[in-house]
Amino acid sequence: MAHPKRNNKWCVPSFDCEIINEPLVKRTKREVNKTIEELDKTLSNYSFTQNNFKRRKSETSLSKLLETCEPKKLSELVVSKQKQNEIFNWFQYKASNRQPSMLVLSGPSGCGKTVAIKLLAKENGFNIIEWITPIDQMEDENKHVIRQGDKFEDHVIRATRYHTVLGNCSKQLLLVKDLPNVYHEDHKGFFTLVEKYFQMGKDPVIFICTETGNSRLMQTLFAPDVREKFGIDLINVNAATQTAMKNMLKRVSGVLNSIASDMLHVSQQHIDEILSNSVGDVRSAVLNLIFISLKVPERYLKSECGVREETLGLLHGVGRVINPKKESDGDSSKFVHDPEEIAAFFQSQSVVFVQFLQENYLNTIRTIEEATVASDILSLADVLNSEWRDRNLGKVALSYCIRGLMLTNEKPVARWNPVRKPRDTHSNIRRCLVTAETQWYESIIKPCMKKTNEISITNKDEDMEIIIEED
Structure with a gap:
């Protein structure tokens, strides 16, 4: 029986059991060296790819880091137990009755309102549907532009009347953090929407209102008479306490060091620095902790003079203003710490810094005349910081306040004065x-x-x- 013609191609079918004995091809030394070089290049690329894969195992995305640092249990919340119980009772006795109910959760920025609602809603078996105000204009199927208020009204009625098929929970609620801007002027339209909701809605609605210096939302849309008329509940969450911030930063430091050890390292010194500047804002504290803990190469840590730039804390900044130090400069004198440099450190929190100065400026002033001038300066700074739409006025007020107090206090009282936190009045x-x-x-x-x-x-x-x- 004649054997079939052998296949001289490099690809042999797997079902062919025939052993192919092909002669070895003799290669020159140059071809062998070229093959070795190509193999070395391939191996080097492979090792580089492996190193990249190992680096990717360490998280580098800021949003992912913040998401990982969020509390996963009720014991990890910075909200007090009393406020947690109030929210839990509202879920038990108001939201679970399959009747229209509305809650306004107010408090300062970064005090943990949203995270507390999400955890307590999950604890009570609620699926959360969150409203996010779109940036672009909304259009219907006929390409007609839809008013922002009409779209929000349609979403509220649908989300509180019909259940979503994508959720695993039998109960759901609507969470509104970003109220459409149209209702900041159209108050009657919002009240009409609330009336319609209490007539047609079934699932609860939660509004999260952040109290800021320029916010009038609680005095207009959720005034006491409005809440009494519609039966809207109100829970006010306070800023995070120093103890809660300390426990939170200790937990977050362990999480960050474990998942992002290649790019940052959180030490106890970093935690103490964040706590000294803390004003009860958890979100800001975590962001600042991440940035000051980054592993920066040594060549970037030094300026042209070879000295690292100074990081000025809130308490030290207040001390430099209310207890200014001077040095002689020929026939005159000048401040040891430049007022403009102090103002540059606190431009992002000018209102808070002015409030700290208002609480502590009398500790180092000697005469009533100086105190009168200082109080006038702080009063004008307070006016500039309140109810103005131009954000640059806050910087002007900060610079004016720092310069005025440092010039007024010519001979500060030399004694140890602890810096007090401003009262929430x-x-x-x-x-x-x-x-x-x-x-x-x-x-x-x-x-x-x-x-x-x-x-x-x-x-x-x-x-x-x-x-x-x-x-």
């Missing part, structure tokens, strides 16, 4: 002003309403008498 004063304004308007409006009602009643009586006489 601004929100209470704002509420009192709003209440006084409301009462004043009611005192003017209600008598007018009573007079109109009396006139209408007398007119009706006269009509009745005329009808009786005709009969």
Whole structure:
């Protein structure tokens, strides 16, 4: 039996059991060296790829780092146990009744409001649907532009009336962190939406309101009379305490050192530095902890003079302003610490820095005259920081306040003065002003309403008498 013709190609079928004995090809020395060089190049590329793969195992994305640092259990929250119990009770007795219910969760920025709601909602078996205001214009199927308020109204009614098929929970709620800007001016439109929700909605709605210096949301859309009219609940969350911040940073430091050890290293010194500048903002504290813990090459740590740039803390900055030091410069004197450099460190938190100065400036002032001038300076800085739309005025107020206090306090009192945290009286004063304004308007409006009602009643009586006489 004749054997079939052998296949001289390099690819042999797997089902061919025939052993092919092909002669070896003799190669020259140059070809062998070329082959070795190509093999070395391939191996070097392979090792480089492996190193890259190992580096990718360490997380480098900032958003992923922040997501990993978020609390996973209720015991890891910075919100106090009392506020957690209030939110838990609202879920148990209000949100679980399959009736329209609304909650306003207010508090300063970064105090853990959103994370607390998500964990407690998961604990009570709720699936969260979050509203995010779109940046681009919205269009319908006919390419017609939809008003932002109309889209939000449609979303609220649908999300609170019909269940999503993508969730695993039998209960759901609508979370609104970013209220559409149209309702900041159109208050009546928002009240109409709330009335429609309480008529048609079934699932609960939670509004998260961040209290800032220029925020009037709580005094306009969620005023006390509005909440009483619709039965809206309010829970106010305070800023994170120093103990809660310390425990949180200790937990976060372990997480960051374990998942991002190639790019940063968090030490106890970094934690203490963040705690000294903390104002109760958890988000800001975690971001600052990540940035100051980055492993930067030594050549970037030094300036042209070979000295690392100074990092000025909040407490040290307040001390330099209320206890200014001077040095002689010929016939005159100048400040040891430049006021402009101090202001440059705190431009992002100018309002907080001015509040710290207001709380501590009297500790080092000797005379009443100096205290009077300093109080006038702080009052004007407070006016510039409040209710203005131009953000540059905050920088102007900060620079003016620092320069004014340092020039006014010519001979500061030399003693140890602990820096005190400012009291949270601004929100209470704002509420009192709003209440006084409301009462004043009611005192003017209600008598007018009573007079109109009396006139209408007398007119009706006269009509009745005329009808009786005709009969």
